[in-house]
Amino acid sequence: MRAIEIRSFGSPDGLAVAELPVPEPGAGEVLIAVEAIGVGGVDAVIRRGTLGGYGFREGHVPGSEVAGVVSGVGAGVDESWVGRRVWGFTGTGGGYVEHAVVPVEQVQELPEGLTAQAAVALGGSGVVAHFGLAHARFAAGESVLVRGAAGSIGLLTVQLAARGGASEVAVTTSAPERGDRLRALGATRVLDRAGTGGSGFDVIIDVVAGPDLPVFLDKLAPNGRMVTVGVVAGYPPADFGMTLLGAFQRSLSFATFSSDTVDPAARDAVRSGQFEAAARGELAAVVHEVLPLDAAALAHHRMDAGEVFGRIVLTP
Structure with missing residues (x-):
């Protein structure tokens, strides 16, 4: 699968396309066929290298949230997840990919009427x-x-x-x-x-x-x-x-x-309510632009230039 790696920290030009194996979901995990990737401010902070003390190394795949369809599950995960449209949190990395592995407790099903792009602008x-x-x-x-x-x-x-x-x-x-x-x-x-x-x-x-x-x-x-x-x-x-x-x-x-300090049940309840509100048109999930995954460096250049209103979304 295609993924985006940080080959060198600093400029967005240090982001590059890489070919990686499609991951296998482990125990308690799901595999998501990614349709949308949120490009967040934390991704830019990590890419600039200003959080080096947190253990980020060259080859790191950025991206903290994705949305798509569950295509597989690991041991201990209900098979009924397969085929569901979901939002998933990948943590401090692993989101700029075509297929993402996410712990099932970090996955939420999307309501009808909410697009994958809106989900990663809001989640x-x-x-x-x-x-x-x-x-x-x-x-x-x-x-x-x-x-x-x-x-x-x-x-x-x-x-x-x-x-x-x-x-x-x-x-x-x-x-x-x-x-x-x-x-x-x-x-x-x-x-x-x-x-x-x-x-x-x-x-x-x-x-x-x-x-x-x-x-x-x-x-x-x-x-x-x-x-x-x-x-x-x-x-x-x-x-x-x-x-x-x-x-x-x-x-x-x-x-x-x-x-990270919020009780998971409370966090998930709020997110679910916000997804429902956005699906009803009561809350705006603002997408600045949709770009292909290969254009991740361009997305980061636009963030660094202060051009973005809302969130840039990458699509594989």
Whole structure:
């Protein structure tokens, strides 16, 4: 089968097509004939080599979520899975392939009316958006700023905050036309990437991190909470906590969030509900572009250039 490997870390040009054997599902696993692959921000972070301490090596196959049809099962897995349309989570790699092996507990059946492309634009990101807001203790009537709103996590956070009764849903983005599209999804205020003119937010959900993170901490209202759910711009300055201490009397809070810490049953229930809502047209799974698997490097170039609104999807 064809797969995409990281031959060298850094530039997207280090991604290359490889021929690998079709894997056999082991005990507790299913084999998925892949129809759609989500290209996520974490894939780009891994490809750049900034997470080298996590053990990634040349030859790593990126990709964390796929959708398709179950074509085989391993020992201990109910044969009735074969033929079902599913979404599957491959973890920190193994998704840029034609056939993916996924633990059955990381697989969810797709409802009628939801495409494989929509599933990989929603499956991982929607859970992060939902529980990221919960981690920030967001409540109806509070103001929310979504930093990095044009990515799949940001877009779903905007929608969920609006549906949850936020008094204001502000967003940061890079272009006026993106602001118009974000307003259509529930944003009420559009700021530039620096958040110029915005302040006094009860909750900030941050997908970006990077060197400007302290600037956004200072945009919190008293008792405000900022939760970072991604690091697409890299790590913040080592002394960013001084911003919190410098605003001691405002009782600000900062936290990180990973969906790895969510109870699996709760995570799956939320994802299932979001899949159903998207199938009914109540939640938008925004696909920026569909590209062939061989164009993975192009997809990463477009992410690095900041051109993507939503999620790029690869198809074998």
